[in-house]
Amino acid sequence: MTTQSRKEREFQEREKLLIDIAAKVLVERGYIGMTMDRIAELAQYSKGTVYQHFTCKEDIITALHNRDLTVLRSLFHHASGFKGTTRERMQAVGQAYDWFLTTYPHCNVAMSILHSSSILDKVSGHQVGHMHGAEQGVIQVIVDIAREAVAAGELILQPGKTVEQVILGLWAMSMGLFAIQEKARHLSIMKDLEPNRVQDMHHVLMDGYGWRPLSHEYDTRAVDERVMHEVIETFVIP
Amino acid sequence: MTTQSRKEREFQEREKLLIDIAAKVLVERGYIGMTMDRIAELAQYSKGTVYQHFTCKEDIITALHNRDLTVLRSLFHHASGFKGTTRERMQAVGQAYDWFLTTYPHCNVAMSILHSSSILDKVSGHQVGHMHGAEQGVIQVIVDIAREAVAAGELILQPGKTVEQVILGLWAMSMGLFAIQEKARHLSIMKDLEPNRVQDMHHVLMDGYGWRPLSHEYDTRAVDERVMHEVIETFVIP
DNA sequence: GACATTTTTTGACGGATCGTCAAAAATTCA
DNA sequence: TGAATTTTTGACGATCCGTCAAAAAATGTC
Numbered sequence: 261m262t263t264q265s266r267k268e269r270e271f272q273e274r275e276k277l278l279i280d281i282a283a284k285v286l287v288e289r290g291y292i293g294m295t296m297d298r299i300a301e302l303a304q305y306s307k308g309t310v311y312q313h314f315t316c317k318e319d320i321i322t323a324l325h326n327r328d329l330t331v332l333r334s335l336f337h338h339a340s341g342f343k344g345t346t347r348e349r350m351q352a353v354g355q356a357y358d359w360f361l362t363t364y365p366h367c368n369v370a371m372s373i374l375h376s377s378s379i380l381d382k383v384s385g386h387q388v389g390h391m392h393g394a395e396q397g398v399i400q401v402i403v404d405i406a407r408e409a410v411a412a413g414e415l416i417l418q419p420g421k422t423v424e425q426v427i428l429g430l431w432a433m434s435m436g437l438f439a440i441q442e443k444a445r446h447l448s449i450m451k452d453l454e455p456n457r458v459q460d461m462h463h464v465l466m467d468g469y470g471w472r473p474l475s476h477e478y479d480t481r482a483v484d485e486r487v488m489h490e491v492i493e494t495f496v497i498p
Numbered sequence: 499m500t501t502q503s504r505k506e507r508e509f510q511e512r513e514k515l516l517i518d519i520a521a522k523v524l525v526e527r528g529y530i531g532m533t534m535d536r537i538a539e540l541a542q543y544s545k546g547t548v549y550q551h552f553t554c555k556e557d558i559i560t561a562l563h564n565r566d567l568t569v570l571r572s573l574f575h576h577a578s579g580f581k582g583t584t585r586e587r588m589q590a591v592g593q594a595y596d597w598f599l600t601t602y603p604h605c606n607v608a609m610s611i612l613h614s615s616s617i618l619d620k621v622s623g624h625q626v627g628h629m630h631g632a633e634q635g636v637i638q639v640i641v642d643i644a645r646e647a648v649a650a651g652e653l654i655l656q657p658g659k660t661v662e663q664v665i666l667g668l669w670a671m672s673m674g675l676f677a678i679q680e681k682a683r684h685l686s687i688m689k690d691l692e693p694n695r696v697q698d699m700h701h702v703l704m705d706g707y708g709w710r711p712l713s714h715e716y717d718t719r720a721v722d723e724r725v726m727h728e729v730i731e732t733f734v735i736p
Numbered sequence: 737g738a739c740a741t742t743t744t745t746t747g748a749c750g751g752a753t754c755g756t757c758a759a760a761a762a763t764t765c766a
Numbered sequence: 767t768g769a770a771t772t773t774t775t776g777a778c779g780a781t782c783c784g785t786c787a788a789a790a791a792a793t794g795t796c
């Protein structure tokens with residue numbers, strides 16, 4: 261154990277601490293209420309030390325999001341290994357995503373902020389680059405499942421349609437639903453809706469694409485149960 | 499013409515001017531770059547006067563969004579009158595929404611910001627209440643079309659499903675797609691995708707719900723054309 | 737251990753923006 | 767015209783961001 265590696269490790273540990281605190285403050289106080297002073301105070305370091313890790317407020321949110329994306333990729337990879345048809349594996353990934361966003365609400369908050377226009381302008385190029393790569397990695401897992409589905413003849417694309425479009429649709433559906441849920445609890449359209457709607461919507465969309473077996477051709481609820489036991493309960497955060 | 503009504507009119511005109519400027523600055527400089535000082539300067543009024551209209555920065559964005567929602571409701575109502583099946587009328591509304599967001603990019607930006615968590619905390623209760631009502635009004639137009647579809651037997655809901663769920667799915671899809679488009683031009687999944695994807699995704703989802711006629715049972719492109727002429731070109735902003 | 741050198745941490749500070757409010761300007765009224 | 771009222775103004779206090787010279791801690795040398 262050299263001095264250098266110990267210092268490096270301590271630096272990484274402190275970065276983790278700062279990101280954890282940022283997540284906490286972000287959920288509790290929102291984007292406006294998350295000040296660098298508050299993070300420094302809670303971490304019991306001075307502001308200058310915080311700025312050794314992150315260039316600005318937006319940078320720390322990006323770092324938080326990047327960490328989430330890394331976890332998400334391994335979660336998706338884990339879910340992708342679910343034993344079943346491509347359609348069932350897709351269901352497993354969707355359910356895992358649902359679970360992840362519900363379990364770690366800061367992820368949603370950070371995502372909303374980073375998707376809000378012009379925030380990324382202030383973030384360091386290094387972090388943005390890392391984010392793009394991480395997002396690509398996450399998407400790749402589900403694109404691969406869809407490719408397998410096409411290869412297996414379980415998903416037959418209309419002329420001019422691509423696997424990427426199918427995934428984009430599912431992705432957009434998840435994002436949109438979570439964005440709406442986040443904000444629109446007051447809308448009467450949201451009344452009487454059980455929380456676990458995301459998966460149902462995915463089924464409708466995959467049915468629309470004709471991804472076999474269709475949702476009425478197999479027991480989706482039974483798969484739900486299995487995913488909970490075989491994917492989510494066995495997942496360990498890296 | 500009393501003195502009072504003239505003053506009231508001038509106040510309204512100035513409010514419109516300020517909102518127009520806010521929209522412009524918001525698109526050009528983003529949330530962070532949109533400062534109250536800049537808005538005041540461009541409007542050639544002092545900051546204090548701006549604060550007579552809006553309580554804070556977030557309040558002016560909400561006012562902008564509220565105005566958009568009002569326009570959107572009348573646009574949706576206009577599109578809902580399209581001559582055709584419920585499915586075609588739904589397509590008309592979707593296409594109109596697509597056109598609106600493309601034509602007025604500030605709408606997207608404002609929406610992203612307002613959906614970002616905790617921003618609304620700072621907005622005056624009056625504006626938030628107005629927003630909720632306006633959103634409800636916009637949604638009501640499309641819920642009504644779906645209800646008509648059910649009544650006409652063109653949309654047969656699975657047991658336990660509601661019209662609200664169908665609409666929520668379409669709504670989420672639009673939001674998610676625009677959010678992704680806004681930010682994720684860099685993702686390789688977005689390459690090779692033509693801009694007008696939103697409508698295609700809606701068709702897939704409606705097909706998934708079994709909303710008759712299905713997209714391959716009628717000429718969706720021809721309806722696209724008709725909507726452009728009969729809805730969008732004839733729409734006048736109220 | 738004492739002292740010099742390097743690294744890390746600190747918090748005071750300048751700059752920017754927010755939102756306020758007493759004073760100035762404009763308008764209305766008598 | 768001049769007093770009373772309304773509206774507008776921009777200087778000001780407060781807050782937060784991001785920096786940097788100085789202080790503190792750690793490391794290296796004898």
